[in-house]
Amino acid sequence: MRNTTITDIAKKLKISASTVSRALNDYPDINEETKNQVKMLAKKLNYWPNPIARSLKSNRTNVIGVIVPEIKHDFFSSAISGIEEVAYHSGYTILVCQSNESYDREVINTNALMHQRVAGFIVSISQSTTNGDHFKALLDRKIPLVFFDRAFDQLPAIKVVIDDAKSSCRAVTHLIERGYKKIAHFSGPIAMEISKQRLKGYKNALKKANLPILNELIRYGGLQESDGYASMDALIKENVIPDAIFAVNDPVAIGAFQRINEAGLKIPDDIAIVGFSNNKITSLIEPPMTTVNQPSYEMGEKAAEILIEMIEKKKTHNENKAIVFEAELVVRKST
Amino acid sequence: MRNTTITDIAKKLKISASTVSRALNDYPDINEETKNQVKMLAKKLNYWPNPIARSLKSNRTNVIGVIVPEIKHDFFSSAISGIEEVAYHSGYTILVCQSNESYDREVINTNALMHQRVAGFIVSISQSTTNGDHFKALLDRKIPLVFFDRAFDQLPAIKVVIDDAKSSCRAVTHLIERGYKKIAHFSGPIAMEISKQRLKGYKNALKKANLPILNELIRYGGLQESDGYASMDALIKENVIPDAIFAVNDPVAIGAFQRINEAGLKIPDDIAIVGFSNNKITSLIEPPMTTVNQPSYEMGEKAAEILIEMIEKKKTHNENKAIVFEAELVVRKST
DNA sequence: TTTGCTTATGCAAACGATTTCGGAAAAACA
DNA sequence: TGTTTTTCCGAAATCGTTTGCATAAGCAAA
Numbered sequence: 001m002r003n004t005t006i007t008d009i010a011k012k013l014k015i016s017a018s019t020v021s022r023a024l025n026d027y028p029d030i031n032e033e034t035k036n037q038v039k040m041l042a043k044k045l046n047y048w049p050n051p052i053a054r055s056l057k058s059n060r061t062n063v064i065g066v067i068v069p070e071i072k073h074d075f076f077s078s079a080i081s082g083i084e085e086v087a088y089h090s091g092y093t094i095l096v097c098q099s100n101e102s103y104d105r106e107v108i109n110t111n112a113l114m115h116q117r118v119a120g121f122i123v124s125i126s127q128s129t130t131n132g133d134h135f136k137a138l139l140d141r142k143i144p145l146v147f148f149d150r151a152f153d154q155l156p157a158i159k160v161v162i163d164d165a166k167s168s169c170r171a172v173t174h175l176i177e178r179g180y181k182k183i184a185h186f187s188g189p190i191a192m193e194i195s196k197q198r199l200k201g202y203k204n205a206l207k208k209a210n211l212p213i214l215n216e217l218i219r220y221g222g223l224q225e226s227d228g229y230a231s232m233d234a235l236i237k238e239n240v241i242p243d244a245i246f247a248v249n250d251p252v253a254i255g256a257f258q259r260i261n262e263a264g265l266k267i268p269d270d271i272a273i274v275g276f277s278n279n280k281i282t283s284l285i286e287p288p289m290t291t292v293n294q295p296s297y298e299m300g301e302k303a304a305e306i307l308i309e310m311i312e313k314k315k316t317h318n319e320n321k322a323i324v325f326e327a328e329l330v331v332r333k334s335t
Numbered sequence: 336m337r338n339t340t341i342t343d344i345a346k347k348l349k350i351s352a353s354t355v356s357r358a359l360n361d362y363p364d365i366n367e368e369t370k371n372q373v374k375m376l377a378k379k380l381n382y383w384p385n386p387i388a389r390s391l392k393s394n395r396t397n398v399i400g401v402i403v404p405e406i407k408h409d410f411f412s413s414a415i416s417g418i419e420e421v422a423y424h425s426g427y428t429i430l431v432c433q434s435n436e437s438y439d440r441e442v443i444n445t446n447a448l449m450h451q452r453v454a455g456f457i458v459s460i461s462q463s464t465t466n467g468d469h470f471k472a473l474l475d476r477k478i479p480l481v482f483f484d485r486a487f488d489q490l491p492a493i494k495v496v497i498d499d500a501k502s503s504c505r506a507v508t509h510l511i512e513r514g515y516k517k518i519a520h521f522s523g524p525i526a527m528e529i530s531k532q533r534l535k536g537y538k539n540a541l542k543k544a545n546l547p548i549l550n551e552l553i554r555y556g557g558l559q560e561s562d563g564y565a566s567m568d569a570l571i572k573e574n575v576i577p578d579a580i581f582a583v584n585d586p587v588a589i590g591a592f593q594r595i596n597e598a599g600l601k602i603p604d605d606i607a608i609v610g611f612s613n614n615k616i617t618s619l620i621e622p623p624m625t626t627v628n629q630p631s632y633e634m635g636e637k638a639a640e641i642l643i644e645m646i647e648k649k650k651t652h653n654e655n656k657a658i659v660f661e662a663e664l665v666v667r668k669s670t
Numbered sequence: 671t672t673t674g675c676t677t678a679t680g681c682a683a684a685c686g687a688t689t690t691c692g693g694a695a696a697a698a699c700a
Numbered sequence: 701t702g703t704t705t706t707t708c709c710g711a712a713a714t715c716g717t718t719t720g721c722a723t724a725a726g727c728a729a730a
Contacts, residue, residue: 003450005715005716006716006717007716007717015679015680015719016679016681017680017681017717017719018679018680018681018682018718018719019678019679019680020719021717021719022679022718022719025718029677029678029679030678030679031677031678031679034678034679035701039346048446048450048714049716049717050391050450050452050716051450051452052387052390052391052396052451052452052716052717052718053391053453053685053717054446054714054716054718054719055387055685055719056385056387056388056391056684056685056686056687056715056716056717057684057685057687057718058685058717058718059718061387062432063451071412071415071416071419072412072413072416072632073726074407074409074412074417076412077406077407077411077412077415078407080406080407080412080431081406081407084406084431085433086433086443088432088433088440093430093432093447093448093451094430094431094432095398095420095428095429095430095431096415096429096430096431097419097423097428097429098419098420098423100420105423109423112428113385113428115385115386116386116387116398116428117385117387139724145508185361217706220636227708283618285654288724297407300670305716310702324553340685340687341686341687341688342685342686342687349710350710351709351710351711352686352687352688352710353687353688353709353710353711353712354709354710355687355707356686356687356688356689357688357689357709360688364706364707364708364709365708365709366707367710368711369708369709384686384687385685385686385687385697387685387686387687388685388686388687389686389687389688390687390715391685391686391687391714391715391716391717392686392687392688392714392715393687393688393690393715394715443710594723611672671730672714672729672730673719673728673729674727674729674730675726675727675728675729676725676726676727676728677724677725677726677727678723678724678725678726679713679722679723679724679725679727680713680717680722680723680724681719681720681721681723682719682721682722683718683719683721684717684718684719684720685716685717685718686715687714687715687716688713688715689712689713689714690711690713690714691710691711691712691713692703692709692711693707693708693710694703694707694708694709694710695706695708695712696705696706696707696708697705697706697707697708698703698704698705698706698716699702699703699704699705700702700703700704700721
């Protein structure tokens with residue numbers, strides 16, 4: 001079965017393809033009767049304009065490119081859900097790629113989607129991304145770009161984020177309120193904005209409570225479980241045992257959690273622990289872990305709304321603007 | 336900044352566009368020197384063939400359409416992750432839509448992707464889908480289609496599923512091994528394939544253990560929490576108290592769980608309970624619930640592998656074949 | 671009758687790549 | 701020298717739609 005084309009309709013009605021095109025697009029200088037004939041036949045033949053042919057002329061599509069580190073992570077899949085929902089209601093579809101935290105793959109994906117002429121991008125960058133040339137190429141071509149959660153900060157693009165510093169400060173303050181005093185922080189890659197902001201929040205909370213900021217209690221690493229495990233391991237080996245830990249994210253917290261268990265220490269009695277992102281696993285473990293919940297679905301919705309507005313209003317987006325969401329602390333038994 | 340085209344290269348080298356095309360595609364009847372010149376200039380100008388122009392000629396794309404009920408659900412997002420991974424390594428991108436369990440939206444999405452000329456479809460149907468005309472349209476156009484998890488059974492298409500009967504049998508056998516003898520089953524809509532299969536597994540397990548199959552212990556209902564609640568309520572009112580329950584899915588199990596709690600009965604001492612699907616909530620409740628975990632990521636990978644093979648080998652797919660995965664029992668404290 | 675204007679439509683180019691057909695030039699052969 | 705074969709390349713059509721320009725018909729005013 002072939003798809004009906006505009007020329008099929010033209011032939012049947014013995015008129016030209018251009019007239020059919022104009023009739024279907026309601027051009028004013030087409031006779032009403034012709035228009036009706038065309039539209040009726042189009043409906044009868046189940047005509048649907050070929051979006052590929054259209055795209056070739058217009059050099060754009062009704063597709064939004066979405067690039068995230070990993071689709072299956074709660075936070076991202078929920079955000080994608082929100083993006084799709086908004087996109088659907090505006091007549092867009094979404095092309096979804098995952099970088100698997102690899103810079104190279106992020107670049108490849110970005111280029112692939114760019115060459116597929118997606119109308120705009122919604123991106124959360126990989127952990128290993130420190131160079132933003134592939135995103136700059138989008139801005140150069142005036143392709144709308146919205147970051148969410150993990151933004152590439154050196155570029156003038158809009159980002160949808162939570163207030164990492166504020167939420168982190170709240171999480172650490174919670175620890176302080178529960179009576180913990182020697183609070184360690186397991187940070188992420190120092191180049192990453194979320195690492196910086198969460199570290200900042202940690203320090204702010206300590207300052208507000210007049211607690212000392214001790215460098216030996218601040219550990220840098222990656223964003224994986226193994227990094228949290230390693231940081232905790234180092235503390236134990238150095239015999240620097242904090243009474244609480246605030247981790248840059250949930251995997252790191254889980255890694256520390258494991259090492260704490262292995263050391264025979266009790267959570268939360270010996271050491272309390274707070275993660276970040278409210279990953280599923282944090283509630284599965286025993287004891288369930290206190291963490292910060294990000295409004296992922298809503299952030300996805302918002303990112304899509306902004307992007308679509310940029311696409312449709314052809315707004316240039318050379319402003320470094322942040323849409324900031326509130327994140328809520330989920331208190332569980334680990335504190 | 337404009338994208339380089341094949342004619343840009345042709346003009347610079349004072350040759351024809353056709354020669355450039357052939358050089359880039361390594362046609363044998365192009366002079367080696369010409370080929371090299373073309374390739375070098377292409378690289379220098381950062382040339383990338385326009386996939387839209389290609390698609391217009393070939394009437395196909397390197398895009399796979401994925402339609403699921405809800406992206407953010409654990410099972411589906413994990414499956415999508417698996418699909419994307421395989422797709423990426425084969426040079427495909429994925430267009431993801433969610434039906435939100437709405438038949439209408441599933442139809443709209445299917446048509447939209449079909450008209451966008453996706454190379455193939457991977458679909459898990461919505462709960463409300465009873466008519467398969469939109470999928471039949473794909474088969475008519477020889478567009479490859481693979482179902483996963485929830486298949487539309489009346490069509491000759493490949494499906495990637497788990498062995499519901501076998502997994503159910505294993506779950507019930509687990510109950511028997513733990514010493515439970517009066518095991519009830521809360522089934523789903525009798526018309527649904529998963530209901531039939533899971534009921535079958537329940538019966539098989541009882542037979543193997545030489546336990547009687549009692550109709551009063553088999554309750555039919557929907558797939559929602561309220562249905563599980565109602566079934567449990569009925570049992571209590573009839574004073575038929577089982578010592579264990581195997582529910583058709585997690586929501587039904589959760590409903591029963593609530594009613595059991597309200598009745599002041601203890602889980603697992605008075606009544607044990609097993610769900611199906613390993614929904615997030617099953618591990619959050621107290622006590623955490625034993626359930627059946629489906630290998631979502633692997634099922635996604637497999638579905639993508641099959642689909643891509645169909646696409647590339649242009650295999651017709653008029654066979655109703657099932658790829659069956661093993662589902663694993665996740666034992667928690669509710670049993 | 672000529673000129674000018676409106677209305678409705680067609681022609682052809684364009685988007686960028688691929689592909690069929692064929693031809694010129696060079697090489698090989700008689 | 702003449703004929704055939706090979707090598708290399710170009711012209712043009714094609715995919716389906718949009719759009720600038722041309723034009724025919726009809727009618728009114730001069």
